[in-house]
Amino acid sequence: MLRQVLVAGVYLAALFLFRAVSIQHWFILTGLHLAALMLVPYRYWPALFVADTARQAYVSYVCLDQYGLLWASVNTIPSLAYEAPMVWWLRERWQLFRAQGAVNMPVFVLCALIVAVIATTETLGQLQITPLPNGYIVHYAEVTARMVLGNFMGILTVVPVTLVVHQSFAAADFRWRRWLTALLESRFLVEGALGVFPLVAFLVWLGVHNPGIRPMVQMAMFLPVIFMAFRHGWQGAAVAGTLASLGIVTLMPATDDPATMQAETLVAMAISTMLLVGARMAALTQRAERERIDSRMAMALAHRNAAMGEAQLRVAAQALDQLSHSIHGTFKLMLGRLRHLQPVMDDAGYRRHAESAQEQLFLLTDSLCPAVLRERGLPGALNQGALARALHEAGIRYWCDLRGPVSAFPRDMSLVIYRVVCEAISEACLTHEPTDVLVKVRCGKQDRVWAVVMIDIRWDPERSLHVDWVTLRQRLRISATGMGRDAIADRAATYGGRLRERAMPNGKRVMVSFQEPNHPHM
Numbered sequence: 001m002l003r004q005v006l007v008a009g010v011y012l013a014a015l016f017l018f019r020a021v022s023i024q025h026w027f028i029l030t031g032l033h034l035a036a037l038m039l040v041p042y043r044y045w046p047a048l049f050v051a052d053t054a055r056q057a058y059v060s061y062v063c064l065d066q067y068g069l070l071w072a073s074v075n076t077i078p079s080l081a082y083e084a085p086m087v088w089w090l091r092e093r094w095q096l097f098r099a100q101g102a103v104n105m106p107v108f109v110l111c112a113l114i115v116a117v118i119a120t121t122e123t124l125g126q127l128q129i130t131p132l133p134n135g136y137i138v139h140y141a142e143v144t145a146r147m148v149l150g151n152f153m154g155i156l157t158v159v160p161v162t163l164v165v166h167q168s169f170a171a172a173d174f175r176w177r178r179w180l181t182a183l184l185e186s187r188f189l190v191e192g193a194l195g196v197f198p199l200v201a202f203l204v205w206l207g208v209h210n211p212g213i214r215p216m217v218q219m220a221m222f223l224p225v226i227f228m229a230f231r232h233g234w235q236g237a238a239v240a241g242t243l244a245s246l247g248i249v250t251l252m253p254a255t256d257d258p259a260t261m262q263a264e265t266l267v268a269m270a271i272s273t274m275l276l277v278g279a280r281m282a283a284l285t286q287r288a289e290r291e292r293i294d295s296r297m298a299m300a301l302a303h304r305n306a307a308m309g310e311a312q313l314r315v316a317a318q319a320l321d322q323l324s325h326s327i328h329g330t331f332k333l334m335l336g337r338l339r340h341l342q343p344v345m346d347d348a349g350y351r352r353h354a355e356s357a358q359e360q361l362f363l364l365t366d367s368l369c370p371a372v373l374r375e376r377g378l379p380g381a382l383n384q385g386a387l388a389r390a391l392h393e394a395g396i397r398y399w400c401d402l403r404g405p406v407s408a409f410p411r412d413m414s415l416v417i418y419r420v421v422c423e424a425i426s427e428a429c430l431t432h433e434p435t436d437v438l439v440k441v442r443c444g445k446q447d448r449v450w451a452v453v454m455i456d457i458r459w460d461p462e463r464s465l466h467v468d469w470v471t472l473r474q475r476l477r478i479s480a481t482g483m484g485r486d487a488i489a490d491r492a493a494t495y496g497g498r499l500r501e502r503a504m505p506n507g508k509r510v511m512v513s514f515q516e517p518n519h520p521h522m
Contacts, residue, residue, distance in 0.1 A: 008047040015055045025150035025261050026249050030119045031158025033079055037087040039166055052078035071129050082122050083115050101170055103163055105234055105279030109272050116151035123147060153264050156271045157245040160238030188232050196224045196240050200247045207251040218248050218263035222270035234278035241271035377407050378414040382439060387422050394472035397436045404443035413516055416491050417453055424510045426476040427484040428457045435460040449516040458507035
């Protein structure tokens with residue numbers, strides 16, 4: 001009950017204050033009505049009705065002798081009684097407020113226009129029962145246009161900026177200290193206080209001291225609205241619109257000044273348009289931000305999955321290494337027993353088969369988890385790894401040119417570069433017959449580590465005849481996935497890069513870029 005009385009008292013005081021500064025074509029009291037109906041919970045609406053009725057009853061009592069009992073009785077009906085059903089309908093059925101308190105701006109602009117029409121209709125209806133002086137003629141077309149503009153302008157002056165304050169307060173969990181701290185640290189306040197407010201004040205000063213250009217200055221009040229809308233969305237348009245509206249009224253030389261009403265019309269159109277445009281821009285910005293965050297999260301998940309896959313491959317490589325040692329020990333034991341049973345037995349063939357099996361197991365283990373990469377880094381793996389040995393032994397010219405802080409690469413990035421090189425060379429050897437392979441690595445570090453890998457592959461028909469392709473291809477099938485270009489492109493994309501190919505005389509160049517990823521928290 002105490003809260004109901006408090007809400008009624010505050011609203012009643014605001015009604016008298018806003019009514020004192022309202023004029024026919026700048027009726028901010030209507031803005032107060034709509035702001036209260038939009039933001040006050042339904043359980044406090046009875047307090048609002050009581051306060052509005054009390055104010056109207058006071059006005060009816062004061063004007064009873066002048067306008068009569070009928071007018072006084074009708075005037076006692078609170079304005080909220082006409083406006084509340086429409087606002088309730090838009091709040092409940094048309095989602096005036098979306099999830100998490102976001103304002104449905106197209107519905108709000110429609111609501112503002114409907115409430116302005118309702119308020120105008122209410123006033124015109126009361127005018128029909130108001131005793132007028134003899135000979136007084138009402139030009140309803142002119143009066144209606146002026147009152148619709150005044151009510152609409154009053155709503156746009158009060159409600160949007162009230163919504164901005166309410167949303168920022170809600171974002172601070174309705175705590176004054178947190179809200180003030182966030183407000184003082186926001187760029188929105190800085191640009192509003194140091195940009196828009198001085199500009200509006202300058203325009204007001206210019207119009208006051210130069211009456212000849214006053215209409216032009218009033219028209220120019222829409223410029224801060226557009227600027228703030230493009231900087232801060234509909235919230236910027238709301239704050240700048242309020243300041244522009246105050247500036248126009250401040251420069252008003254007379255209550256029914258045509259130039260002022262023209263400026264108000266222009267600014268009202270600018271505010272409503274920028275509210276819609278700003279809301280759309282804010283929605284697009286939020287969507288782009290969500291997509292960017294989702295993309296970074298997906299990339300981080302891909303990196304973690306790749307790391308899990310590499311960990312599993314490392315475990316498998318360790319198991320294969322242990323199996324290789326076990327097979328080697330078993331083979332030595334079997335040969336020893338056979339030599340004991342048959343001293344003159346020739347075991348050279350058995351040893352060749354055992355060495356071939358050992359080599360295959362070594363290549364498989366190295367393809368799963370390159371030991372040279374772990375011990376000597378990327379330069380050692382590219383120059384002395386299993387791939388380099390296989391190419392040299394088969395008769396292919398292979399050499400590397402590495403420049404930059406290659407040794408400082410993160411392990412996962414070194415591993416993916418090594419696998420891309422193996423995939424590209426294996427794909428070239430399995431589909432063509434290259435005789436010269438040059439691997440160039442260029443890298444550096446700015447905000448993050450970056451690298452560009454260039455693999456030059458050339459064909460020489462004469463030298464190709466002397467390459468042991470059968471053995472080489474058997475060994476390379478173990479070192480690559482067999483997916484070729486797709487595997488390279490996928491690995492590059494995981495690290496923010498891309499794959500490009502360029503034809504060269506008697507060969508081609510494969511270029512792959514990489515960038516060390518950011519790791520956002522999930």
